[in-house]
Every structure is written in C-alpha cells, then in structure tokens.
Amino acid sequence: MQRQIRISADLEALSTAAASRWVALAAEAIAARGEFHVALSGGATPRRLYERLAAAPFAREIDWSCVHIYFTDERCVPPDHQDSNFHMASEALLRHVLIPPEQIHRIGISLAYIRQDAAAYAELLRKHLPKSVAPGVLPPATLVRPCTSKESMPQFDLVLLGLGPDGHIASLFPAAGIAVTEREDRYAVAVYVDRLKAWRISLSLPVIAHARHILMLAAGEEKAGIVRRALDAPESPPLPVQRLQPVHEMEWYLDQAAAAQLRDRVNR
Numbered sequence: 651m652q653r654q655i656r657i658s659a660d661l662e663a664l665s666t667a668a669a670s671r672w673v674a675l676a677a678e679a680i681a682a683r684g685e686f687h688v689a690l691s692g693g694a695t696p697r698r699l700y701e702r703l704a705a706a707p708f709a710r711e712i713d714w715s716c717v718h719i720y721f722t723d724e725r726c727v728p729p730d731h732q733d734s735n736f737h738m739a740s741e742a743l744l745r746h747v748l749i750p751p752e753q754i755h756r757i758g759i760s761l762a763y764i765r766q767d768a769a770a771y772a773e774l775l776r777k778h779l780p781k782s783v784a785p786g787v788l789p790p791a792t793l794v795r796p797c798t799s800k801e802s803m804p805q806f807d808l809v810l811l812g813l814g815p816d817g818h819i820a821s822l823f824p825a826a827g828i829a830v831t832e833r834e835d836r837y838a839v840a841v842y843v844d845r846l847k848a849w850r851i852s853l854s855l856p857v858i859a860h861a862r863h864i865l866m867l868a869a870g871e872e873k874a875g876i877v878r879r880a881l882d883a884p885e886s887p888p889l890p891v892q893r894l895q896p897v898h899e900m901e902w903y904l905d906q907a908a909a910a911q912l913r914d915r916v917n918r
C-alpha cells in the first residue's frame with residue numbers, strides 16, 4: 651500500500667490537480683480494460699472537482715462512454731433533494747457529460763426498506779464491478795483485513811473520499827456498527843448514524859480498501875486537525891479513516907489550510 655500526500659494552494663488548485671489525476675486514471679483503466687468504474691463521494695469538497703471534470707479542458711479528455719458511476723454513500727432522502735449526494739453529483743457533473751444512463755448507478759434508498767436497499771446495492775456492485783482476486787495470504791497485521799482467501803472482491807478503479815470532522819469516510823462514522831462495516835462479505839451496508847439521527851447506506855471498508863486507487867480530498871483550515879490525526883498513529887479506537895488499510899494506492903489531495911498541521915510528510 652502506497653500513500654501519497656499532495657498539497658495545493660487552495661480548493662481550486664486542489665480540484666484541478668485531482669481532475670488531472672482522474673483523467674490519467676480513467677485513461678489508464680479504459681486503455682487496459684475498456685471501462686472506468688468510479689465511486690463518487692458526497693459532501694461539499696468534491697463539488698468543484700466535479701464541476702472541473704464537466705468543463706473544458708478535462709471534459710473532452712475523458713471517454714465518458716466508458717465511465718461507470720457509483721456512489722460511496724447516500725443519505726436517506728429523495729434523489730432530487732438538496733442533501734442527496736446523487737443530486738449534488740448530477741448538478742455538478744452527471745447532467746453535463748455523456749455517460750450512458752445505464753452506467754450511472756445511484757444508491758436507491760428508502761427508510762422502510764433500507765437494509766434491503768443496501769443489499770440491493772451490494773448485489774449491483776457484485777454484478778457490475780470487476781473482481782479483485784485478493785492476496786492469498788494474510789497481509790501484515792492490519793486494522794481491516796482485505797480478503798483472506800482467493801475469494802474475489804468487487805473492485806473499483808477509483809474511489810473518491812472526503813474526510814469528516816470526526817474522521818468518518820463515506821458514511822462510516824465512529825462507533826456506527828463498525829463490525830458490520832468491516833465484513834468482507836458485505837459490500838454495502840445500512841448504518842444508523844446516532845450523531846445525525848439518520849440512516850445512511852455506505853460502501854463497506856473492505857470494498858473501499860480493495861479499490862485500485864483511492865483519492866482522499868480535504869480542504870480548509872477546519873480540516874487541519876483531523877487530517878493530522880488521520881495521518882498520525884492509529885488512535886484507540888482507530889478513527890474510521892484509520893481503519894481503512896488500502897490494498898493498493900491511496901493519495902491525499904489537500905490544500906495548504908488542511909495540511910497546516912502536517913510536518914515533513916509532504917511528497918512534493
């Protein structure tokens with residue numbers, strides 16, 4: 651597992667750098683496998699990245715017909731609700747590029763059937779995503795064990811993540827039913843977030859961990875403390891972001907404000 655930290659001047663520069671990385675990863679996946687399977691994060695940070703991808707010069711550098719869109723998590727609201735991650739991504743990106751509709755995989759979520767909805771999304775991932783043949787041997791002691799056998803795991807080419815103020819990623823919050831979110835046979839989970847008094851559906855940690863690439867985006871001085879904590883030694887109990895042990899590559903895209911408390915960790 652490699653971890654790279656890239657620091658940009660501000661959110662605009664961070665979004666440009668992340669858009670360039672997206673273009674490169676998409677071209678690599680499409681050249682190798684003819685498809686690019688990417689899970690979009692919600693929240694505010696990635697919106698500008700999505701807007702940059704939807705416009706010149708980036709929009710014309712991506713073969714959108716080969717792109718398959720998924721979501722890292724979703725709130726329990728209608729898809730046209732202002733709090734919906736699908737709605738934000740649609741407004742900023744999906745309505746502006748030519749992705750075949752059958753390649754946009756929204757998380758269907760309803761309070762009355764939320765566990766069934768999570769199971770349905772897990773099945774969708776199993777059906778549509780390529781498989782990663784897990785390493786046959788246990789990796790060194792990690793907080794989240796990737797597959798421990800030759801069983802396969804649905805594998806994204808790219809997962810985008812934001813970092814919550816409490817160290818949550820996707821909708822994996824501290825103490826929110828950690829055990830179920832780490833089961834290797836669960837690809838998507840329904841979680842009740844006590845702090846928000848709300849249900850969410852989220853990708854599970856193992857599915858995120860097995861992505862070929864993970865881009866973590868964090869910007870603003872309000873994230874400086876949690877970014878430092880996230881990159882420090884695991885706390886007890888570990889923050890959700892610390893429980894994520896990527897099997898392949900994870901890159902942190904920060905602005906200077908969010909990186910303000912990091913010393914000598916920067917890859918120039």
Ligand code: 6PG
Pocket residue numbers: 691692693694695696722723724725735811812813814815818819820821
């Ligand atoms: C969500 C996201 C969540 C988000 C973080 C950071 O549904 O809200 O998936 O994990 O990435 O909370 O959010 P900001 O980018 O708004 O700080």
